[in-house]
Amino acid sequence: MPVPTSRTNECGRIKIDEIRCNGCGLCITVCKDCSISLENKKAKIAATPLFGCLACGHCMMICPQEAITVEGRCTSEEHMLDVPSSEEAASYEELLNLLYRRRSIREFKDIPVEKELINKVVEAAQTAPMGLPPSDVHLLIFDNREKVSAFAKDFCEYLEGFKWFVSKWFLALMRPFYGKEYTSFLKSFVRPCVKAFTGFMKRDINIVNYDAPVGLYFYGSPYIDPADPLIAATYAMLSAESLGLSTCFIGAIHPFIQNGKAAKRFREKYGIRYKSQGGIFLLMGYPDVKYKKTIKRSFAAVDWR
Ligand SMILES: Cc1cc2nc3c(=O)[nH]c(=O)nc-3n(C[C@H](O)[C@H](O)[C@H](O)COP(=O)(O)O)c2cc1C
Numbered sequence: 001m002p003v004p005t006s007r008t009n010e011c012g013r014i015k016i017d018e019i020r021c022n023g024c025g026l027c028i029t030v031c032k033d034c035s036i037s038l039e040n041k042k043a044k045i046a047a048t049p050l051f052g053c054l055a056c057g058h059c060m061m062i063c064p065q066e067a068i069t070v071e072g073r074c075t076s077e078e079h080m081l082d083v084p085s086s087e088e089a090a091s092y093e094e095l096l097n098l099l100y101r102r103r104s105i106r107e108f109k110d111i112p113v114e115k116e117l118i119n120k121v122v123e124a125a126q127t128a129p130m131g132l133p134p135s136d137v138h139l140l141i142f143d144n145r146e147k148v149s150a151f152a153k154d155f156c157e158y159l160e161g162f163k164w165f166v167s168k169w170f171l172a173l174m175r176p177f178y179g180k181e182y183t184s185f186l187k188s189f190v191r192p193c194v195k196a197f198t199g200f201m202k203r204d205i206n207i208v209n210y211d212a213p214v215g216l217y218f219y220g221s222p223y224i225d226p227a228d229p230l231i232a233a234t235y236a237m238l239s240a241e242s243l244g245l246s247t248c249f250i251g252a253i254h255p256f257i258q259n260g261k262a263a264k265r266f267r268e269k270y271g272i273r274y275k276s277q278g279g280i281f282l283l284m285g286y287p288d289v290k291y292k293k294t295i296k297r298s299f300a301a302v303d304w305r
Contacts, residue, residue, distance in 0.1 A: 001051070001052055002051075002052050002073075003051050003052070003054060003132055004223060005132065005134060005136040005221065005223045005224070006136050006221035006222075006223055006224075006273075006274070007073075007074055007134055007136065008072070008073045008074060008134060010072050010073060011049075011052035011053045011054075011055075011072065011073070012035075012052075012053030012054060012055030012056075012070045012071065012072045012073045012075060013053070013070065013071045013072045014035060014036065014045055014053055014059065014060075014068060014069075014070050015068065015069045015070075015071070016036070016042075016043050016044065016045065016067060016068055017065075017067040017068070018042050018067075019067075020065045020066065020067035021042050021043050021065060021067040021068075022064075022065055022067075023038060023041035023042055023043065024064065024065075025038055025043070026062045026063065026064070027043050027058075027059035027062060027063055027068055028043065030058040030059060030062050031058060031059050032050070033049045033050045033051055033052070033053060033054060034046055034048070034049050034050050035049040035050075035052075035053045035059070036059060043067070043068070053070065053072075053073075054073065054132060054133050055070050055071075055072055055073035055074070055075035055133055055134065056075075056133045057070050057075050057079070057080070057133075060077065060080065061080060073133065073134050074133075074134035075133070075134065098238065098241055098242060099238070100294040101241065101294065102237070102238070102241045102246075102247075103246070103291050103294075104247070104248040104249065105246035105247065105248055105283075105285075105287045105288075105289065106210040106212075106248050106283070107210070107287065107288040107289045108210065108211070108212050108213055108246070108283070108285035108286060108287065108288055109213075109285065109286040109287070109288045110145065110213070111213065111285075111286055112144055112145070112213055113143075113213050113214045113245060113284060113285055113286070115143065117240075117243050117245065118141065118143060118214060118284075120239065120243060121216075121236050121239050121240050121243065121245075121284070122139065122141075122236070124235055124236065124238075124239030125139075125218075125232045125233070125235045125236035125239065126232070127235060128228075128231045128232040128234075128235040129231065130224075130225070130228045130231075130232075131224065131225025131227065131228055132223075132225065135228065135232070136220050136221045136223055136224040136228065137218055137219075137220055137224070137228050137229050137232045138218070138219050138220060138221070138229075138272075138273055138274070138276075139216060139217070139218055139232075140216070140217040140219075140270060140271065140272060141214070141215075141216055141217075142214065142215035142216075142217075143214060144213065144214075145211055145212070145213045147215070148209050148211060148212050148213070148214065148215040148283075149206060149209075149211045151209065151215065151270070152201070152206045152208035152209045152211070153201060153206075154266075154269075155197075155208055155253060155256075155257075155266075156197055156198050156201035156208060158256075158257075158262065158266050159194055159197055159198050159256065160198055161262055162194060162256060163194060163198075166186055166187075166190050166191035166194055171183055171186055171187060193252055197252075208250070208252070208253065209250055209253075209281065209283055210248070210283060212248070212283035212284065212285050213284070213285035213286070214283070214284040214285055215281055215282070215283055215284075216233070216236060216281065216282040216283075216284060217253075217254075217272070217279065217280075217281050217282075218230070218232050218233040218236070218279060218280055218281075218282065219254065219272065219274065219276040219278070219279030219280075220274065220276045220277070220278055220279065221273070221274045221276065222274060222275070222276070222277075224276065224277070224278065225278075226276070226277035226278030227278060228278065229276070229278045229279050229280060230278055230280055233249065233280050233282045236282055236284075237249070237282060240282075240284050244286070245284050245285065245286060245287075246284070246285065246286070246287035247282055247283060247284050248282070248283045249280055249281070249282055249283075250280070250281035250282070250283060251280055251281075253281050254276075254279035254280055254281065257272070257275075258275045258276070259275070263275070
């Protein structure tokens with residue numbers, strides 16, 4: 001039975017050229033769906049796969065004989081590329097330097113980001129892994145400052161209707177259902193956020209998305225692993241950095257536009273196709289500030305077992 005996503009409801013179709021197959025078994029090693037088995041020293045389509053081919057393409061990509069093709073689920077032989085050599089790829093030090101150079105930037109130069117660069121970032125983000133192929137990440141691009149700012153204004157107007165959600169009486173009522181930690185998060189972070197977003201916007205100061213030159217909203221369909229849009233956005237963030245652009249995640253929009261009729265209307269207005277468990281905005285543009293130092297950070301815990 002195929003695993004559905006918003007894009008597909010079929011299994012991948014694996015084709016094996018028996019003449020080319022040399023029975024090395026690499027395709028069987030990498031296929032975790034057990035879609036392929038070895039019979040008489042030849043790879044064959046297995047009768048009882050785990051889910052049905054997800055079209056991850058691993059069997060096709062690893063075959064030294066180019067004897068396998070996978071079609072369907074938005075995958076095809078035509079999508080295969082040569083693997084870049086390790087010399088062409090970034091070294092650990094180069095990558096670490098890029099990571100240390102990155103800062104969340106909220107002060108952007110008022111110059112547009114070239115469409116070519118936006119496309120490059122999108123291409124890089126599309127290399128991100130996903131819970132289940134094919135990716136069910138949806139991307140909404142606001143490609144200039146006017147559009148980004150107009151969205152923030154509209155969002156703040158929409159938020160005005162949301163104030164009851166973080167009001168004293170509502171949080172007191174919901175405390176037994178929300179629990180201590182979530183209630184305190186709503187009180188100490190979300191309530192001031194709503195107040196600040198709407199209050200500042202009334203004075204024409206945009207602290208929702210800081211009038212960035214580009215806004216990228218990554219979200220998913222109801223089928224998706226909620227982590228997928230965040231991982232894709234992280235790839236976008238790092239590739240933008242490598243192109244001399246700066247970025248900032250904005251997590252404070254997505255949760256507000258998920259539930260209820262007003263949220264649905266708001267989503268529809270922007271062509272946002274789904275409410276989604278996971279989603280995030282990424283601002284992008286040329287930085288108008290330069291940091292002198294970077295910073296070493298730590299996780300809450302790193303436990304070795
Ligand atoms: C999931 C997530 C959500 C975030 N949401 C916001 C946000 O809504 N507004 C904002 O100004 N920064 C946001 N940030 C940026 C963080 O505030 C920032 O990463 C943090 O202050 C550390 O700074 P650095 O990224 O320069 O190391 C978010 C970051 C992440 C990872």
